[in-house]
Amino acid sequence: MDSTQWFTEEWAEQGSAISLKTVQILHSEQSPFQRIDIWETETFGTLMTLDGLVMVTSRDNFIYHEMLSHPALYAHENPQSVLIIGGGDCGTLREVLRHKEVQHAVQVELDERVTRVAEIYFPELCASNHDPRARFHFLDGIQWLKDAPDESYDVILIDSTDPVGPAEGLFAEEFYAQCHRALRVGGVLAGQTESPLFHLPILQRVHRSLKAVGFAAIKTLQFPQCTYPSGWWSVTMAQKSGDLQLIRSENPAHWNDIETRYYTPEIHRAAMALPRYVTRVLAEQPPTT
Secondary structure (H helix, E strand, C coil): CCCCEEEEEEEHHHCEEEEEEEEEEEEEEECCCCEEEEEEECCCCEEEEECCEEEEECCCHHHHHHHHHHHHHHCCCCCCEEEEEECCCCHHHHHHCCCCCCCEEEEECCCHHHHHHHHHHCCCCCCCCCCCCEEEECCCHHHHHHHCCCCCEEEEEEECCCCCHHHHHHHCHHHHHHHHHHEEEEEEEEEECCCCCCCHHHHHHHHHHHHHCCCCEEEEEEEECCCCHHHEEEEEEEECCCCCCCCCCCCHHHHCCCCCCCCCHHHHHHHCCCCHHHHHHHHCCCCCC
16 A cells, blocks of 8 residues: 655645655644644655645755845845844845845744744754844734834845735735835845735735835846745845845855855846736736725
8 A cells, every 4th residue: 555645735726736745744833823844755855834834845945045035135235234024944044144244134033933943953044043143033023113213124024924814914015114114225125925827916916015105116036936836936126215226246246255056146137027917917007096
């Protein structure tokens, strides 16, 4: 009898799913906020799921973490103070702290258990957790932004789960307004914005909200992420003032200091070339009332 076990995440609204062949479950717990499971898979290394949804795997997380962090940091001329909302697995924090210009990196994650479990099962992602520039706060990121002083950060990265439950507010216009207020002149915001194939209305709403709260430039980058819905993902960046030009990565003195596996200046530029159907939807104006 075949004893093969599979983890499956269904994308019911899209009539599709992803399955990963598993070896064993390594850890399972119910935190105050969600169910956290850790699996050993046959070909994707370690897998973390939250409430049955893929959060991170050892095999492909580097693409997501690099594309969320480096484009925003390289679009800022001197990113000294960085705020990460979410990011419980700490992979984004690790990428941020590769930049020598960063003096302070504050991570605000609602569920401390995600980070503590990641420290055990994803030590490579948590390699920079004891960097003296890193600060952790296990609190509500939305409230943190409301309490933040004006113009207190150079870069804000929103490393969130899907826009349901506690994470829904991280896609709201009110939240983006708080980000705009908390960013310094020239500050850059970047957040994951789901699949351009499965979730285009979300991406459209994010663009409209960022424009409504006053961001000067808004650009979406696309990239493959095979364990996320559709296998195709996006990050959307916005700059408080400026035009989101690559500033530092064009300088070899900066670029050569950081070793990446996916991100390059060429990938950055190419990722901003969006399919025609996406650009048409993003250019649509909301109906007048």
